[in-house]
Amino acid sequence: MKESSIKLIQIACAIIWCLFAAGPIFGFAALKPILVDQGVYSELCRPEGNAFQTTKVNDPSVPCTAQDLKLNFMFTVGAGTTNVAALLVGWVLDLKGPRVCGFVGSALLALGSLSLAWSHKISLLDPYITGYTLLAIGGPFVFISTFQLANSFPKRSGTILALITGAFDTSSALFFFYRLSYQNWTPDLTLKKFFTGYLIVPVFISACQLLVMPKESYKSLGAVQKLEVEGLDMEGNLPEGEDGSHIIPDENERQSLLSAHSSSIRPVLSNSRRKSVWENYVEAKLEKKTNGIFGVLHGLPAKKQIKSPWFVLMLAFTVVCMLRINYFVATVRSQEEYLLGSHKKAEKMNAIFDVALPLGGVVSIPFIGLVLDNCSTLTAMATVAVISVTIGVLGLLHSFTLNLLGILMLVAYRPFYYTVVSDYCAKVFGFDTFGTVYGLLMCISGILNMSQSLLDKTTHKTFKMNPTPVNLILVSLTVITSSSLLYFVRRESKARLERMHTLQQLGMTQESSEDSQLEYGT
Structure with a gap:
């Protein structure tokens, strides 16, 4: 079989397992009705009139407060752990390579499935939180290892990368298709049956690792990111078999770049090692x-980069945005029920969200590429901030149409936000430290996102299911963190441009002086 055909099979296998295992836990809004219907944590509910009970006992589709909080906490732990695992995944990838990473991920997915399937026989620990967390950790292992x-x-x-993402x-x-099947065609498709059948996914991943996937050592996340941003390998050279046409379409310009004078082309402000001709140009x-x-902190140690405002301000913004997204995913139905004042409308909105969430990422991918290719980093970040605040404001209104608009914006915004954060880290911190810095950013954000359960309890108990106060706080924090980040980046960008212009003027003056000396024979 031709090498290109093998590579296509590898990519196809990776896409297939990512479809089933990369991030199913974020479909929690679709899974939650099934968990409620099958009585997960229903033992926490008390008779009507108890402080824990907020709904009628004879309405099994609506969980009591204690049950709702515990189910939401299950998602909170899973979503937070997914991001925390990013740092661990990077370490395993760098140390052992993608094949070991794939095996670890498939093992975690299998254990998570078994925990959920046999939950009725597990008593030493909470089988639902344990199983969901194992699925949450296994996802990044099998997902990130495909970037190579x-x-x-x-x-x-x-x-x-767009297909994998x-x-x-x-x-x-x-979980949306599981709920669709469970509610319409196969009501006997219990958690035990579903997650027992799901074991075929980790088996498939393990088989692919053994029979299909490449054996060579892993290319670091920074190398993949550099290839994506610059079109060059980690040494700053063209990938094997490339002639540079994907970077510089004009042949005359390419030849000029490779001429004797091309070495004078270099970034105006660069802290990095000696660079290749192509790297200098790009x-x-x-x-x-x-x-x-671009390049503002390239070449600096990760410790210095992490202590800089470039990291701290982006971290604050990332934490708030991630918290808002995951808080909404966990509580979409209860939020909409309060805002719209109708159980049926909330169910309808929940159903729309279940479909829109997976579709939003796929539909928005081409537009994300267009924005990043044609807009400056600051413009892309400003766009993310404006959309984020707009979604937050729409989520405060008691209107089905405006709430629906907010949800549709959210599902498209979610992958855009993650892509812009990744792009920012690559361009600001560089590719040598990308895995460490980006992994730490996601890890800290995941840990702080555990506070989502506190927001959930406050909404249930302090504000009597009214999500507006918590959402208002989150929107305010979004405005503060995004404004601070954009102000800082704009200020630094302006100062850096002025320095670049000054150095360019000095270079032109020096070149003019050298020409004069040659003209007069001095």
């Missing part, structure tokens, strides 16, 4: 395109 496949076809690296976003539809263009943001 972007190196298979360097000219199509962006497309490959799209599969991750679509994986939240797994990074000089990126510095101009991003208004000086």
Whole structure:
């Protein structure tokens, strides 16, 4: 079989398992009605009139307060753990490679499935939280280990990463199809039957690792990110088999770049090692395109980068945005029921959200690429901030139409936000430390997102199911953190552009002086 055919099979296998295993836990809104119907945590409910009871006992489709909080906490732990695991995944990848990473992920998925399938026989620990958490950790292991496949076809690296990311976003539809089947065709499809059948997924992943996936050592996350952003390998050279046409379409310009004078082309402000001709050219263009943001902390140790305002302010913004997204995913039905004042309308909105969440990521991927390719980093970040605040404001209103608009914006915004954060980290901190810095950003955000359960309890008990106060606080924090980040980046970008301009003027003056000396023979 041709090498290209093997690579295509590898990519196809990765996309298939990402569709089923990369991030199904984010389909919690679709799974929750099934958990309630099958009585998960129903033992926490008390007779009507008790402080824990907020709904009629004879309405099994609506959980009592204690049950609702425990179910939401299950998602909170899972979603937080997913992001915390990013740092662990990067460490295992760098140390052992993608094959071991795939085996670890498939083992975690299998254990999680068994925990949920045999929950009625497990008493030493909470089988639901344990099982959901294991699925949450297994997802990043099998997902992130596929990024190396972007190196298979360097000219199509962006497309490959887009397909893999799209599969991750679509994986939240797994529980939606489960709910659809459970409520309409197979009411006997219990948790035990579903998760026993789901074991075929980790088996498939393990088989692919043994029979299909590449054996060579893992290319670091920074290498993949560099290929995506610059079109170059980690050494700053063209990938094997490339002629540079994907970077510089004009042949004359390519030949000029490789001429004797091309070594003078270099980024105006660079802290990095000695760079190749191609790297100099690409990074000089990126510095101009991003208004000086690209390369601002390249070459510095990760410790210094993490202590800088560039990291701290992005961390604050990321924590708030992630908290808002996961809080809504966990509580969409109860929020809409309060805001719309109708159980049926809330069910309808929940059903729309279940479909829109996986589709949103897939539909928005081409537009995300267009924005990042044609807009500066600051413009992309400002767009994320404006959309985030708009979604928050729409979520405060008692209107079905406006709430629906907010949900549709949210499902498209979610992958856009994650992509912009990743792009920011690559351009600001560089590729050598990308895995560490980005992994730490996601890890800290995941840990702090555990406070979601506190917000949930406050909504239930203090505000009597009214989500507006908590959402108002989160929107305010979004405005504060995004404004602070944008102000800082804009200020630093302006100062950096001024320095670049000054150095360029000095370079032109020096070149003019050298020409004069040659003209007069001095």
